[in-house]
Amino acid sequence: MFDQVSFTTKVADIFDANGKRIDRTLGRGIYREDTGELISICGPNHKTVDHIDVLNPILQQITDQGYDLIERNTLTRSALYDLKGKKGCFVSAKVEKNGAVMRTDIITGDFTNPVAGFNRSGTDGNTLFKRITILNSHDGSLAVHVNDSYLRLVCLNGMTTAQWSVNTRAKHTLGLNVNSLREKILRSLEMSANDPETFALYARTAVTRAQAIEYFQRTIARLANDSAGNLKWSEALVQDLLGRFDCEDQTVFGIWNAMTEWATHGTRKANASALGTLLSREQRVATAMRADEFGKLLAA
Secondary structure: OHHHOOOOOEEEEEEEOOOOOOOOOOOOEEEEEOOOOOEEEEEOOOOOOOOHHHHHHHHHHHOOOOEEEEEOOOOEEEEEHOOOOOOEEEEEEEEEEEHHHEEEHHHHHHHEEEOOOHHHHHHOOOOOEEEEEEEEEEEOOEEEEEEEEEEEOOOEEEEEEOOOOOOOEEEOOOOOHHHHHHHHHHHHHHHHHHHHHHOOOHHHEOOHHHHHHHHHHHHHHHOOOOOOOOOOEEEHHHHHHHHHOOOOEHHHHHHHHHHHHHHHOOOOOOOOOOHHHHHHHHHHHHEEEEEEHHHHHHHO
């Protein structure tokens, strides 16, 4: 299983165009052991953390809780319907840059349907499945990173949460703490039982279009203030998010889904990394949901 991420790496010397070895204090190379390919340059203190070594303890913790693992790189609604309510999970492991960057999404059969009064696509339209995401890189673009969120059945949006309760990052210079990963995954699975009440609150809290515009301006679309200290924002992003919000119910749940739909399905810049763009946008959504302005929407 998981052939894309199961290769191992080694750190070795690198050489210039004339075949002269480069001083190790200036940099070393990270090579795939299966192909011998150089996939990244690292500093003298870097410790390689292979993708499979990050993934294995997490998968073991999940199977220890009684879940069956099913490798599935392409998710469909019909497959998720079959998974719903079962003690199983889909595992999608993908890489970029010749294996230098990995993202693995784990979707469990655990679900919640918090939007009883708004099911645009039928009874199960807004079912949310538990999702755990694991990221790792060999090119310095990100540290070992694990977070939890949800996947919305109706649109397959990755529903990033404000808390990212399992969120953990580990620098490669420090090595990998396997026990910490296992503990955080267990905590994530346990804490998910508290989420439906929160999501139901989102679903019943009304938001006007004007409130949505102001929220987007002050959070996810916000730019650095101008020289006079005035608030600035990306109007293009505000309009993009507003268009998505207009297609949802006018609630905090609709705000949440507009942002996560942009993160999951929004157009990215030419030649931009798909995995890197997704992570960056998910982080922006989480930050926006932790902002005071989100609490004000719920309190209005």
